[in-house]
Amino acid sequence: MNFEEVKKLFGVLEQRERLISMLAVLAGLRPGEIFGLTWGKLGGKYAEIHQRIYRGQVDSPKTHHSHRQVALPQGVIWEIEAWRRASLDARPWAWVFPSETGKTPLTKDNCWRRHIAPKLESEGIGWVNFQVMRRTHSTLMSFLKVDPKLVADQMDHTLDVNQNIYTLAPLEQKLEAVNLLESAVTSI
Secondary structure (H helix, E strand, O other): OOHHHHHHHHHHOOHHHHHHHHHHHOOOOOHHHHHOOEHHHEOOOEEEEOOEEEOOEEEOOOOHHHOEEEEOOHHHHHHHHHHHHHOOOOOOOOEOOEOOOOOOEOOHHHHHHHHHHHHHHHOOOOOOOHHHHHHHHHHHHHHOOOOHHHHHHHHOOOHHHHHHHHOOOOHHHHHHHHHHHHHHHHOO
8 A cells, every 4th residue: 555545544444443454554463463462462662462363263473483562653552542441441451452242352354344344445445455554564664764674573574575575666666766767877
């Protein structure tokens, strides 16, 4: 997604789904990590990733290195605090995104199908999914010239995976590059 599409994404969603999408796009979290969050794992400026939801079950993170502290931008911290105030149970062991019973976490697929996808379809960005959101994090960070090692660490990737699989060059950057080349060649 480009910057305008991200703004559209955040603007069309309700509070809970907006926070979920912000955690994916702005913090680079995997869906299983987002839905596996408990209130006690949200520090002031970071989220502690120690578990995930995988195929409906609480599980260990994807790899040993996936146990990490993920930095949270200030706007996401404000959204988290607003969501905490609206939540029925904000005890440390309670799910940040609980199911209707509150005993289990919200499922990714139900949340997507019922609450996120219909809104995105109506806005013309129905092609967006969690993978697109996470790749957007990597791509936009690259566009902003953030150190690739920082981005890889934030997302729990190796530098190679981050650069070669997740980071996609936006058309604007490609155009800038080919125009730079053309200018260099024609000025000879």
